[in-house]
Every structure is written in C-alpha cells, then in structure tokens.
Amino acid sequence: MTAIRYDGEVVVLGGRRTPQRKWVLNALIDSNGFVSAQTLYTRLVQLGSPVGLSTVYRTLRVLTEGGRADIVRDSNGERLFRYRPSVEHQHYILCRRCGLSTAVEATAVEAWAKNVATFSGFAEVEHTVELSGLCPQCRVRG
Amino acid sequence: MTAIRYDGEVVVLGGRRTPQRKWVLNALIDSNGFVSAQTLYTRLVQLGSPVGLSTVYRTLRVLTEGGRADIVRDSNGERLFRYRPSVEHQHYILCRRCGLSTAVEATAVEAWAKNVATFSGFAEVEHTVELSGLCPQCRVRG
DNA sequence: TTCGTTGCAAAAGGTTTGCATACCA
DNA sequence: TGGTATGCAAACCTTTTGCAACGAA
Numbered sequence: 001m002t003a004i005r006y007d008g009e010v011v012v013l014g015g016r017r018t019p020q021r022k023w024v025l026n027a028l029i030d031s032n033g034f035v036s037a038q039t040l041y042t043r044l045v046q047l048g049s050p051v052g053l054s055t056v057y058r059t060l061r062v063l064t065e066g067g068r069a070d071i072v073r074d075s076n077g078e079r080l081f082r083y084r085p086s087v088e089h090q091h092y093i094l095c096r097r098c099g100l101s102t103a104v105e106a107t108a109v110e111a112w113a114k115n116v117a118t119f120s121g122f123a124e125v126e127h128t129v130e131l132s133g134l135c136p137q138c139r140v141r142g
Numbered sequence: 143m144t145a146i147r148y149d150g151e152v153v154v155l156g157g158r159r160t161p162q163r164k165w166v167l168n169a170l171i172d173s174n175g176f177v178s179a180q181t182l183y184t185r186l187v188q189l190g191s192p193v194g195l196s197t198v199y200r201t202l203r204v205l206t207e208g209g210r211a212d213i214v215r216d217s218n219g220e221r222l223f224r225y226r227p228s229v230e231h232q233h234y235i236l237c238r239r240c241g242l243s244t245a246v247e248a249t250a251v252e253a254w255a256k257n258v259a260t261f262s263g264f265a266e267v268e269h270t271v272e273l274s275g276l277c278p279q280c281r282v283r284g
Numbered sequence: 285t286t287c288g289t290t291g292c293a294a295a296a297g298g299t300t301t302g303c304a305t306a307c308c309a
Numbered sequence: 310t311g312g313t314a315t316g317c318a319a320a321c322c323t324t325t326t327g328c329a330a331c332g333a334a
Contacts, residue, residue: 015313015314016307016308016309016312016313016314017308017309018307018308018313018314018315020314020315021314036298037298037299038297038298038299050316051315051316052315052316052317053299053316053317054299054300054301054315054316054317055314055315055316057298057299057300058300058314058315073215073219076297076298077215077219077221077297077298077323077324078297078298079219079298079299093258093262093264093267095264096266102262102264104258104262105258106254108250108251108253108254108257109250109251109254109271111250112248112250112251112254113273115250116235116246116247116273117275120235120244120246120275121277121278121281122235122237122244122273122275122276122277122278122281123275123276123281124238124275124276125235125273125274125275126273126274126275127271127272127273127274128270128271128272128273129251129269129270129271129272130269130270130271131255131258131264131267131268131269131270132267132268132269133259133262133264133265133266133267133268134264134265134266135263135264136263136264139263139264139265157288157289158287158288158289158332158333158334159333159334160288160289160290160332160333162289162290163289178323179323179324180322180323180324192291193290193291194290194291194292195291195292195324196290196291196292196324196325196326197289197290197291199323199324199325200289200290200325218322218323219298219299219322219323220322220323221323221324
C-alpha cells in the first residue's frame with residue numbers, strides 16, 4: 001500500500017497508492033494517539049476528504065497487518081488504532097476519560113511473557129497488555 | 143443473585159434465585175474454561191434448559207460485576223467468560239486452537255502494573271493482560 | 285402482593301462483504 | 310488494459326434494551 005512522506009518520515013507499504021489511503025494514513029498519524037475507525041472516518045469527511053467507511057477499515061487493516069499500527073480495545077470492545085513509527089512492539093497506558101495515550105516501559109512484561117512462554121509449555125505465545133487510568137490532567141479535573 | 147451449591151462450593155450472589163440463573167452458573171462452571179455467552183446459550187438449550195439469550199447475558203454481567211467471573215476477549219472481539227472460584231485477580235494463557243486455558247503466575251505483571259501506575263502520573267490504573275499460544279497438545283498435532 | 289426476572293423481538297453498534305464502478309500502474 | 314481499490318448498501322455478529330408476562334419471596 002501507499003508510500004507517503006510525512007514529517008520527514010517515509011511510510012512504505014505494499015499495494016496501490018491512492019488518495020484515500022494517503023488521507024487515512026495522514027489522519028491516523030495526525031491523531032497522535034489511539035482513534036477508532038469511526039472517528040477517523042468522521043474526521044476525514046469533515047475535512048473534505050470524502051472517503052468511504054469501508055476504505056478506512058480496509059486501510060487500517062492493511063496498516064495493522066503491515067505492522068504500522070497498534071490495536072487496542074476500549075472498554076466497549078471498540079477497536080482503537082494508533083500509528084506505529086517504529087516496528088517494535090509497544091505498550092501504552094490510556095486515559096479512560098480523554099483518550100490520551102502514553103507509551104510505557106514494558107521490559108518487565110516482555111520478560112514475563114517470554115518466561116511464561118517458556119514454562120507453560122505453550123508455543124507461539126502472543127500477549128496483549130492494556131493499561132488504562134486517569135491521566136494527570138483528568139485526574140485533577142475530577 | 144442466586145446462591146447455589148456446586149461440588150461442595152457455595153456460590154452466593156445477591157438477587158433472586160431462579161432456575162435460569164442456576165443453569166447458567168452451572169453451565170459456566172462446567173465449562174471449566176472460557177466460553178462465550180452464545181456458546182453457553184446454545185449448550186443450555188441443547189441440554190433442555192430453555193433459557194433466553196438475554197438472560198444468559200444478564201446473568202453473566204451480574205456474575206462479572208460480582209467478581210465471580212473473568213472476562214477475556216478473543217481475537218474477534220467476542221467476550222469469553224470464565225467462572226472464578228477465588229475472588230483474586232487472575233491471569234490466563236489461552237490456547238488459540240482448542241481454547242484450553244491455564245492460570246499463569248503473574249506477580250511480575252501485577253508489580254509492573256503497580257509500578258507504572260506510580261510513575262506514569264495516572265490514577266486508578268487498571269490492567270488487562272491476555273496471553274495466547276498453542277497448548278502442548280495442539281502444538282504436537284501441528 | 286410486590287417487584288425483580290424472563291423472553292421475545294427489535295434495536296444498537298461496530299465491522300465486514302458483495303458488487304458494480306473507478307482508476308492506478 | 311488488467312487488476313486493485315473504492316463506495317454504497319446490505320449483511321453480520323455480538324450485545325443491549327423495551328416491554329408485557331411471570332413468578333420468587
């Protein structure tokens with residue numbers, strides 16, 4: 001999919017380069033945190049980039065499969081996507097109120113997961129870790 | 143909700159004791175692992191315990207809120223429920239192929255989560271950890 | 285008798301898919 | 310031109326809800 005230049009960084013993925021995909025990718029990067037497909041869609045339409053909802057979903061899927069986006073689920077089961085600049089596995093803590101997300105140091109968890117993988121007898125172990133709370137700002141606001 | 147005796151253990155929750163709730167609770171316990179509401183529903187109907195799907199959902203919700211069930215999400219976003227004998231917070235590793243679940247030692251993760259809570263500036267931090275892989279059996283079967 | 289609980293059907297959401305059309309390469 | 314991507318609407322699925330009827334206490 002699309003190869004675009006954004007803020008000096010070049011994002012390359014297989015497939016065809018279409019305006020829609022550029023829009024979706026840019027909007028995702030601009031979001032600077034986790035967003036739902038629906039939100040992204042609404043935002044794009046409002047900005048005058050008439051993209052179809054299905055295209056948003058399809059693009060996000062491609063990005064995710066290509067390792068360029070992280071997925072997390074909010075408490076309602078809705079999927080939230082976030083652009084991933086690095087290719088490394090990353091964990092975040094998410095504010096339940098405003099959605100602010102911050103990467104967290106998770107070496108300990110990685111180590112633990114690896115350990116469980118070793119001693120559980122399970123193979124091809126994957127892990128999902130989701131942290132949520134109230135960010136400093138929201139914490140103050142009550 | 144219901145107070146029933148099962149295999150020597152007494153499960154007590156506030157509310158009214160109805161046959162439906164007993165059936166759902168028993169079916170959940172019998173599942174001995176994670177099951178979806180839909181599966182539980184189908185199973186109950188087949189066993190001749192004509193319970194409504196909404197009742198299954200409502201009962202599972204009550205159980206979860208009462209701390210007597212754990213929830214996990216499978217890769218499709220479907221919620222899986224598991225009866226929780228102890229009241230403690232527990233983590234599992236789930237087989238992606240057969241669904242087998244095994245509790246894992248997660249003190250390290252708990253400690254890490256607490257640590258992140260402390261240093262991230264976030265309050266009321268909650269965490270979700272989901273591990274999946276191929277269990278020894280499925281691993282062998284290919 | 286009371287009011288929590290049930291069951292059905294309909295509604296809600298989010299996400300996916302079928303298919304004809306548009307368009308990148 | 311060939312094959313991929315798009316857009317719309319319909320389909321899907323799981324989960325929730327409205328409401329009248331039921332039944333545990």
